[in-house]
Amino acid sequence: MDVGTLLFRLLNVYSPSGQESRLEPLMREFSRELAYDEFERDTVGNYVFKKGSGDRVIMLAGHVDTIPGELNVSRSEDSVSGRGAVDAKGPFAAMLKAGSDVEVKNSTLVVMGLVDEEGAGTGALSLLERRPRIDHIIIGEPTGVTGVAISYRGSLTVMISAKGRGGHSSAPYMGDSALDKLLDALYDVRTIFNGRRYEEETSAITVLKAGDWPSKLPEYAEAIVNIRFPPSAQLSNIVSKLESITSLHECTLSVLDSTEPYSSSVSSPVPRALVRGLIMNGQRPKIVKKTGSSDMNVLFKLTRDIAAYGPGNSLLAHTNYEKVSLKDLELAVRVIRSAVSELDRGHLG
Amino acid sequence: MVKLICPLCSSTVEIPDDALDGELFEHDACGAQVEVYVEEGKKKLRLAEGISEDWGE
Numbered sequence: 001m002d003v004g005t006l007l008f009r010l011l012n013v014y015s016p017s018g019q020e021s022r023l024e025p026l027m028r029e030f031s032r033e034l035a036y037d038e039f040e041r042d043t044v045g046n047y048v049f050k051k052g053s054g055d056r057v058i059m060l061a062g063h064v065d066t067i068p069g070e071l072n073v074s075r076s077e078d079s080v081s082g083r084g085a086v087d088a089k090g091p092f093a094a095m096l097k098a099g100s101d102v103e104v105k106n107s108t109l110v111v112m113g114l115v116d117e118e119g120a121g122t123g124a125l126s127l128l129e130r131r132p133r134i135d136h137i138i139i140g141e142p143t144g145v146t147g148v149a150i151s152y153r154g155s156l157t158v159m160i161s162a163k164g165r166g167g168h169s170s171a172p173y174m175g176d177s178a179l180d181k182l183l184d185a186l187y188d189v190r191t192i193f194n195g196r197r198y199e200e201e202t203s204a205i206t207v208l209k210a211g212d213w214p215s216k217l218p219e220y221a222e223a224i225v226n227i228r229f230p231p232s233a234q235l236s237n238i239v240s241k242l243e244s245i246t247s248l249h250e251c252t253l254s255v256l257d258s259t260e261p262y263s264s265s266v267s268s269p270v271p272r273a274l275v276r277g278l279i280m281n282g283q284r285p286k287i288v289k290k291t292g293s294s295d296m297n298v299l300f301k302l303t304r305d306i307a308a309y310g311p312g313n314s315l316l317a318h319t320n321y322e323k324v325s326l327k328d329l330e331l332a333v334r335v336i337r338s339a340v341s342e343l344d345r346g347h348l349g
Numbered sequence: 350m351v352k353l354i355c356p357l358c359s360s361t362v363e364i365p366d367d368a369l370d371g372e373l374f375e376h377d378a379c380g381a382q383v384e385v386y387v388e389e390g391k392k393k394l395r396l397a398e399g400i401s402e403d404w405g406e
Contacts, residue, residue: 149403265375266375267377271373279372286398286401287373287401289401290402
């Protein structure tokens with residue numbers, strides 16, 4: 001089975017986060033058709049394909065859920081389109097095909113189809129709780145087929161809320177507006193977390209709610225703010241700064257979600273194996289760092305030898321134009337296959 | 350290991366014997382990203398292209 005067909009079949013089963021079970025019959029077919037030694041669904045529903053029995057454990061970790069929003073699935077002479085073609089069924093298809101093609105002599109190869117990456121990350125978190133021994137991990141995410149991602153930023157999502165006595169809008173100086181307090185706090189947040197580059201702390205107000213009548217000062221207001229930060233920044237310091245700001249403006253802070261950043265060295269075995277795989281396949285590799293976050297932000301706690309790689313233009317991820325070229329898919333299969341062979345040989349460290 | 354000169358800090362960098370033409374490394378001492386290239390049959394180092402930013406979850 002060629003990788004284009006594999007991806008086309010995956011895309012034909014719509015699987016937003018929470019509905020990954022819909023893929024189970026297809027995954028069972030894949031395990032037989034691609035001749036994996038073992039196949040199972042683990043306790044949280046992750047799909048696990050295995051081959052080989054060596055001591056070294058190499059994991060190819062993709063995710064099989066997508067954001068919601070079903071798209072028409074199509075295949076042309078040179079590309080495949082549909083929800084998840086870029087993020088990240090394309091990279092997962094390349095991993096599944098490469099894992100099937102490659103011969104491992106010294107390693108156990110595990111290809112994971114993780115669940116809920118676009119949600120709360122249940123699939124990766126459950127793996128972390130079980131703490132299996134893993135030596136090398138390649139994360140399946142779109143990196144433009146010649147990129148190797150070694151760094152992801154951290155993410156902190158908070159809710160800032162405010163309460164006030166309210167009042168009449170004809171005399172705001174006599175009232176007590178919750179929205180005024182919230183806006184003052186948000187102004188400070190935007191001033192302090194005003195980065196415009198990867199290495200800087202950035203903020204984005206993503207939800208804002210206040211007010212229910214044109215002439216009434218709001219008695220309650222809330223905002224959700226997402227802060228992104230580089231590996232050099234400390235999550236605890238960012239929370240402290242936010243606490244100071246919210247306290248100053250009589251607001252309340254709640255942390256909704258947080259993800260640690262991670263950065264690996266280009267000299268470690270997995271990035272080296274991918275870089276070498278690209279060179280061996282006639283490509284000029286580039287090292288990339290991601291402004292977002294992925295399962296890499298969780299799975300680096302299992303092994304620090306980790307990098308992300310895959311076909312697809314990440315600018316198309318989460319859009320209605322998800323499409324990946326067959327040429328890139330096929331190249332990604334060859335690169336991953338070369339990288340796994342290099343890691344299996346064990347000469348990279 | 351082959352001992353080469355870091356193009357950024359001029360100190361010695363040890364590169365694996367099997368490094369490929371175009372392979373990328375980080376010089377732990379100064380943090381430089383370096384690229385191996387071959388000139389007249391000898392391995393040398395130059396500064397690698399800057400790391401690019403890419404969005405996406």
